[in-house]
Amino acid sequence: MNDTAQAAPSAPIGMLEKIGGSAGARRHFRYFDYMMAAFVAILLLSNLIGASKLSSVGGFTFGAGILFFPVSYVLGDVLTEVYGYANARRCVWVGFFALLFMALMSFVVVAMPPAADWGCASSGDPQFAALVAKGSAGALCQTTYVSVFGSTWRIVLASVTAFWAGEFVNSFVMARMKVWTGGKYLFTRTWGSTIFGQAVDSLIFYPVAFLGTWTNADVVHVMITNWAFKVLWEVVLTPVTYAVVNFLKRREGVDVFDTDTDFSPFARTASV
Template identity: 70%
Template sequence: MTAATDSSPHLSRIDGLTGARRHFRYFDYVMAAFVAILLLSNLIGASKLANLGGVTFGAGILFFPVSYVIGDVLTEVYGYANARRCVWAGFFAMIFMAFMSFVVVAMPPDSGWTGQAAYEAVFGSTWRIVLASLTAFWAGEFVNSFVLAKMKLMTGGKHLWLRTIGSTVVGQAADSALFYPIAFLGTWTHEQVLTVMVTNWGMKVLWEAVLTPVTYVVVNWLKSREGVEVFDDNLDFSPFAKAKSV
């Protein structure tokens, strides 16, 4: 074992390559939570517009940022390589969800079933929405994880709040900058796209900041159980790095 880290004196420091090959006690549970919240926030929350205090927003925004919090936890506790596995798992799960929704919605309804219109309204999505969701998620999550991992190296593992909020600022900016133009440009005015894009980005970053105490609790609990501190030294940060090289 190597020397303890600056940020966690009771934990042993390991590099990202070692972390990628290590068996962790709770990694599978965190990955399952990440994918589940990602799918549910897109499936259940994305179809409803809510209004609180005169501000209209997609209801999914209340829960989708939680996937970014878990993404922060994955990178902080288990390293970029393991977070990369989770992003790809979530990406392919979203592809399957979109495919399944398309097939089920397109199937001819039974003559006695009267819920087709409501079903299409909830589960039907245009190809632009699907493409926007997949592209924005993939890019935003990888940017978020990359920035957090690099900031951890730069800060020596200190100032977790700065790393989580800073990575979310950049990651959510990439997410919003891709999603809204791809999904709505040409359907909405440029002003509407820009307004919703900036508003939702701000709300997501604020939500991340509010959840910072929760992030600290979860990160500290997981690190104490796993017994190591992962720093992504000498790691290939390409999203397409093969498993054997991570």
């Protein structure tokens, strides 16, 4: 680690070394791997655990995953702001392939025939005793397993495509606005990038996943309300974003500006 990186923890924000995007892509960062791991973990968990449950609070019904999935966009903002577009691009691709593997694993595991004596919470519940007696514990457990982890090809295609496109738009807007604003007014970048990134995400996901299954009115209604909710989440989490960005910049000792970056999603990141 070089002397600049070692001195970074005590460097005030105004005295950070300003570097271009290509230099940032080649630089070794102390906390980048941790941030990428957190980004991918939240992405996978919000799709795996939250996506299949509908919740109703105060008469408002929503997908439970919406509470946590926007955190991945906050982390995407942090990654772009602190480490530059090229490094954020790496995270998007890692998340994309992680989602593909999760989908493949889900399809394979769900399709495998269950063991007749496979036990689960449902098979041990007295209210399902009659169903177990008519069939088997495994058959009942398979039904509940499919309801949680099963998904149609449309949902998977919509989710993966929407994430990929939305996250790249989010990072692009974030990086370009940072250059335009000279690194000032972070909240304008986080809000602006989320408005555009989540708009692309929603415009892809809901029509691909539900058009023809839901009414057109329902697709439009859910698409708009969920987009607004995600943007609101970004606004609410602004103080957290500021705290994380400032902490990481001080620790890394640099401020990356994408003045010389190739913004193609398929551009190759320079070697460290």
